[in-house]
Amino acid sequence: MNYLRIMKYPGSKKVLIPDIENYYKKSHKHLFVDVFGGSGSVSLNIDSKSTVYNDLNQDLVNVFLSIQKRPQNVYYLLKEGVKFRRSYVEERGQSRSSIEKETETIVREQARERGIPEKDVQSVLLIMKMSLSFGGMGNTYATRKEKASMSYISKTLDQMDEIKEKVKKWKIENMDFRELVERYDGNDVFFYFDPPYSGQDWYDINFEMEDFRDLAEIMKEMEGTFLLTIDPNFSGMEEVFGPPYEIKEYPNENGPRDGILNEPRRRAFYTNIF
Ligand SMILES: C[S@@+](CC[C@H](N)C(=O)[O-])C[C@H]1O[C@@H](n2cnc3c(N)ncnc32)[C@H](O)[C@@H]1O
CATH class of the missing domain: 1.20.120 (Four Helix Bundle (Hemerythrin (Met), subunit A))
Known part of the structure; x- marks a missing residue:
């Protein structure tokens, strides 16, 4: 299938899609909840019968509506x-x-x-x-x-x-992640967490350390399954989330700058599917 995308957005997930999909398949759940949906690059490309796309940014949600x-x-x-x-x-x-x-x-x-x-x-x-x-x-x-x-x-x-065919089937939400998880948690649910990057202000709505801590607490207590992907280089992440289940390297999609190849990107995976 074609890789679908609607707009450029920092943190789109093209290279990670096959891995996210593998985790989802392994979970045997039927509802995919894209908690920090952003440009929709994950929801648009994951093969799932039921998808919830969510973002707190109302302007982005409006695009999909x-x-x-x-x-x-x-x-x-x-x-x-x-x-x-x-x-x-x-x-x-x-x-x-x-x-x-x-x-x-x-x-x-x-x-x-x-x-x-x-x-x-x-x-x-x-x-x-x-x-x-x-x-x-x-x-x-x-x-x-x-x-x-x-x-x-x-x-x-x-x-x-x-x-359009993909988005037609989504449930579209505009909630804070804490409220969304409370609303959708259940034993047939897979939550994908791609939170804003620590210490960056790329988005209209960004994350504080307090938000990461809340997310870690929610992950401990939830009934459903989850996958969280973050950059392991961000300081403080391991203190909040503990050691990751695995770390993977991906080729950097930004081409060489001044003839010098960009470092591969590393992503830490946290999950409760084993
Ligand atoms: C790393 S980006 C997600 C990128 C997305 N996976 C994509 O493919 O485009 C993080 C997103 O989280 C959203 N966000 C920030 N704080 C939030 C919150 N408290 N609850 C829900 N979404 C939030 C931001 O608006 C941003 O779009």
Whole structure:
């Protein structure tokens, strides 16, 4: 199956999917709960009959609700936004780091003409903003990046049918992880925990040490099964969670920088499935 993705997001899980899937299969559970769902890269690619996608960030949740309820709106606005931006950039020969006012205006105009609700406009603008936000400012390198970003969004459009079919079956939640686990815990449940990275503020909503401690407590007491993946290099993690069940290395997806290969990425796995 194709690897499905909707937007660029720090911490997407492409290389980990086969391992997450193995743990899920080994658990013999039937409900997959993606507690820190983010860009949905896990929920979109895990083979499960029942999936709960959750994130505390309402803007992200809104993207998946739009796709679930009104996929035709998302497809249409994204297509129009991409078409306009392509010609805008071609005409001006310059690239920008994120979505321009002009593109936003076109998306809004198209939405108004078709009576598309503001929620769907916000969803499409977020998809575009996230997918284009790694562009630079005008030099050759940036132009290459610009092209890569635009083809990234075009691929999202190509995948929209498959994405829509997946998302259609999800239960979508917008809760804090403590509340979500309480709500869904049970003996046929598998929780996947991919919390924000310790000490980083990449997300609109980040984690404090207190949150990690709460997660560790919840993991001890829950009835269902779980898998937690974290970067073992983050300080304090082993004090909170203890020694991991295993540590795996993955090739770094960010290509070489200045000709020097990036270090492989290490991930620590914690689980109660043995
Ligand atoms: C590492 S990212 C998840 C990445 C995700 N696996 C993906 O593939 O895109 C962590 C996510 O946790 C969310 N988050 C932060 N605090 C949370 C909380 N208390 N409860 C639920 N989600 C939270 C953030 O909004 C962020 O999207």
